Amino acid sequence: MKLRWKALILGFIVMLVSAGVYLIFFQQSVTPGVAGDIETEEGPEVPEELVTQNLVAFAKLYGFIKYFHPSDEVADFDWEGFASYGANQVRNAEDTEALMTQLETLFQPVAPTLILTTDQSFDPNKTDIANLLQKNQGQYIFWQHRGITTDFTTAIYRSSEDVYQSDRVIFEMENEEAVLDDPVFEMVPAEEEYLAEKQLTDDITAFFPVVLPYGEEGSLGTTDESKDAFKALKDEVIAAKFGGTSVQSVHGRLAGVIQTWNIYQHFYPYFDVVDVNWEEQLPVFLSLAEEEQGHEDYTAVLEDMIEKAQDGHSMVISRKSSYGDTLPIRVHVIKDEVIVVEALEDSPFKAGDIVLKKDGTAAKELMKNLMDKTSGSPQYKEALAERMFVIGDSHTVIEVNRDGEIMELSAENGSSYLDSTLKVHEPVVELEDGIYYLPLYQNVPEEKYAEYYEELASAKALILDLRYYPSSSAIELFGHLVKEPLPTSQFLIPQYVLPDQEGEITYEDGSWELEPKEPVFDGEMIFLSDGLAISYAETLLGIAENNELGTIVGQPSAGTNGNVNGFKLMEHITIYYTGMKVLKGDGSQHHLIGIQPDVPVNYTLESVKNGKDDFIEKALEVLEEKLGDHE
The missing domain is CATH 3.90.226.10 (2-enoyl-CoA Hydratase; Chain A, domain 1)
Known part of the structure; x- marks a missing residue:
């Protein structure tokens, strides 16, 4: 596969951000429903630690089932809305039993073969689904992910040679070899991997198949009862008024963290070389999402979250991500000082000015703050912070030290975009x-x-x-x-x-x-x-x-x-990552x-x-x- 031109197209996004120019997306939500917030039923007050534990269990199970349980129901479900709806349902569970009941009610209509248990001696090999998997002589179905396909991915890649692709794939065994029908790639789980075991809390374990028998009517394991429950669940999700859920809703904020954490958890390819325990980030940012906040505060939470991935492509773009004008200067950090290295001739700045403050904030402090919110390597953090530092307009006041004289300057000729460099050269x-x-x-x-x-x-x-x-x-x-x-x-x-x-x-x-x-x-x-x-x-x-x-x-x-790949959240928020x-x-x-x-x-x-x-x-x-x- 030649990815050269696709890389150039996607790279345009990075070019704009590296230059300090942020894109604005005006896409309508793909989730059906009526605008508004989910109504929370009154109940006993639950300790914060237990609320977080409940949400962590839901978040983990959400990712396991959405991306790896191969039932027909999974492929025909509104997962964006379910993230918000489900978070609301589980957060106030009073104890392990109540939590497990809520999780079963939420997930078993979508994944009828899911088993949740608190029995540490539970033997999954003695279950109906294990017997079905062992005795099946026909076809199977499972998920294959080359990267991960999202609504964003589909919008970017239009050719038949998609870079990222997710599909459920059917196969059958012939002479102990898997024969796949129109696969994304040539690999199936090993037989001992068909039934996954995952710990949701200290007490609750989930067992679910990543491979299901497949017949003329679709994936096996569905019953008439589960079909009715699935239809009812879909109706409840739609009726929960999440379609236009904003960051003003705690459930909307939780849903964004849940979706983001799972994409990185299952599909970000660099956890083997970055210094982060991603699992430990989940409760931290679920707790932060619980706090009341507006759009900018919430996107800052998401920025802090993806910063942990140490990925220069990782960024949060929203409808409020336009930063306006930029100052007519470039700066670099030289020996721990912020220095103007280039300025437009008709501006009040001069190359060599030492920047002390920007709008009253110490230049070094501001540079550190910009670096802290940027994901990537140390060298990229500093380089991008230098580009972001000069965002401003004619009202921006810059205090500089010019050869010992302290001066306050304003940008009288800020431009509407930040070019890669102020100096324009001939091509050669x-x-x-x-x-x-x-x-x-x-x-x-x-x-x-x-x-x-x-x-x-x-x-x-x-x-x-x-x-x-x-x-x-x-x-x-x-x-x-x-x-x-x-x-x-x-x-x-x-x-x-x-x-x-x-x-x-x-x-x-x-x-x-x-x-x-x-x-x-x-x-x-x-x-x-x-x-x-x-x-x-x-x-x-x-x-x-x-x-x-x-x-x-x-x-x-x-x-x-x-x-780059990416995915969309509520309120036109898009997150990019490598x-x-x-x-x-x-x-x-x-x-x-x-x-x-x-x-x-x-x-x-x-x-x-x-x-x-x-x-x-x-x-x-x-x-x-x-x-x-x-x-």
Whole structure:
């Protein structure tokens, strides 16, 4: 599968966010119902700890059944509404018995073969469903997830070659081999994995099949009684007035946390390398969702939650995510100070200004707050915080230290968007005789680059700037750097058949090769990198690193690559995350580590004041040595 162009399309989202521009979604809820909040029945007051325990049990079972129980009912159910409705039903259960009764009432109509028990000696192999699974000689049905399909995923991927796909798949055993009918991928659970066992609380254990016998009337295990209960449950969910549930409703807020936690729990591919106990986050953020809050406070809770995943693609976008104008400056953290490194000529700011405060908040404190709310590697957190720091307008007051003088400045000419850099370059700039600089982040069409091909083919050296998100034509330009097809990093799409990412996880290889183009650029190559080089930029840097195309100068890249996936919550809230596992060309870890520079560089205040770019200056030093060796 070639994912190149899909990666470019999805990367556009990352480009906008990396530049400080946030998308606004105006999509209607897909959930039926009447706007309003669920009415909570009055009952005895339950301790907060017990409320949280009840919600944790519901949340876990919600994910197990929604994504891995293969009944026909699961595939024909309003899970968004059920998350809110179910949270309301279980939260005030007074004890283990009451909780288990509520969970059975909620889930058994959807999953008739579900068993809940507090009997620690319970033997699931003596149940009817176990006997049915053991004796079945016909067809079976189970879930296959290549990544995970959501409403968001379907809207993004329109081709027959979808990156992420979830389907129930039918198979039968022939000569002890599974024969699958139109599978997403070639794998089934092992026979000993057909019946899953999961602990919901210290006392309650859930047993449920991830594989069900399948007949002419669909998945087996359904009864007339369960069909009636399922119809009644669907009607109750619709009647619960959750269709327009807002963040003003505790049940709506809980539903968002439940949905978000489960997507990451079962389908986020980097828990093997990030330092977080994701299971411990569930009670924490369910408790936070219980607190009364408005839209901005709630999205902040979700941001804090996904920050724990340490994923540069993870972000919360909502209808209120537009941040307006931006200041006419760029800043970098240099030796623990926030420094203006570039300013528009007609602005009151000057390169070298030390920013002390923004609207009364200490610059260092604000930078830390911005980093804390950003998911990703340390280098990406800082780089994105630098971009977000300059969001503001003509009313924003910036206090600076300019050569010892404390000044208060306002942005009289803020723009409506934050470009990747304030300085506009020609597509190709000759810095010295035969040495050309290409700012690949500028939106330059391939045909414009073509005007320079003859010069570039005979150049001594090229400096390719990938410090910001590259234009779509950059990949075409890279084709002129190679003489034979060269591989990318490893782009692996995880394939799941069991909950909690247990059992064998296989991968579909989505890597591709960069094809050579004429004319070939034979000069020395320098690639500039920093923490804002994310996703598509890292694909290009990865090609350079894996195939030793030249020298990488600068700072580590973001350490986040692979196609974005996402899902929608209430009130037009959309959450993005990385759904694909990317490894370096040699199979080693890329996530969080990024592309490491061959020649590290830091910005210096002296260079900033003198209008110099430390990265370009270092690149020229490296080239002077390399080209001198060739003479």
